[in-house]
Amino acid sequence: MRTESCRRALLGAVAALSLLVTGCASLTYSSPRALDDIEVKGADGKPSRLVVADTTCCYIFWSIPLFAGDVRWNDKTKDINGGVTFFNDILDVETLQDTLHKAAAAKNCDLVDYSLLVSDTTYAGFSSYAGLIGMFFGSSHLSLSAVMVPKTEGGAK
Numbered sequence: 297m298r299t300e301s302c303r304r305a306l307l308g309a310v311a312a313l314s315l316l317v318t319g320c321a322s323l324t325y326s327s328p329r330a331l332d333d334i335e336v337k338g339a340d341g342k343p344s345r346l347v348v349a350d351t352t353c354c355y356i357f358w359s360i361p362l363f364a365g366d367v368r369w370n371d372k373t374k375d376i377n378g379g380v381t382f383f384n385d386i387l388d389v390e391t392l393q394d395t396l397h398k399a400a401a402a403k404n405c406d407l408v409d410y411s412l413l414v415s416d417t418t419y420a421g422f423s424s425y426a427g428l429i430g431m432f433f434g435s436s437h438l439s440l441s442a443v444m445v446p447k448t449e450g451g452a453k
Contacts, residue, residue: 320364320380321351321352321376322350322351322367322376322378323375323376324350325345325347325399325444329345330346331344337408337409338409339408339409339445340445342446343444344443344446346444347443347444348439348441349376349395350367351364351387351392351437351438353365353387353436355433355436356433361384362433363381365379366386367386367395368386368391369395369399371398392439393410396442403444404446405444406445406447407445408443408445409443410440411440412438413437414438416436416437417435418434
């Protein structure tokens with residue numbers, strides 16, 4: 297029994313460490329010309345690719361942020377900061393929208409057809425003490441995607 301508890305604690309620590317090291321934020325692009333021959337409303341038949349920005353924030357008592365993925369745009373690297381920011385709640389649509397606009401501008405594109413996903417998770421369970429402790433923690437995931445449309449000389453079509 298003691299060995300099983302130690303094994304679970306070790307696996308939990310490894311999972312938490314890998315989450316912190318890899319971060320919980322991403323900026324992902326589809327392949328270039330992935331949307332060729334697909335009609336997207338507002339893109340005038342010229343969509344280029346899809347861009348998705350997403351981040352996750354973990355909370356204690358559903359109000360105090362423990363850590364979040366840093367999806368803010370970095371003008372020097374032309375990418376998101378990535379990684380983790382501690383005790384900072386940067387989980388909002390404005391941050392993701394700003395990141396998508398700057399990512400599109402870096403590729404000389406405009407954005408159309410936004411999609412927003414908001415998901416909350418609780419870790420509560422009543423079958424063990426771990427489940428009772430888990431009900432004090434939760435996480436929120438926010439994802440915003442848009443279709444990139446290449447700009448023309450006179451602006452976007």
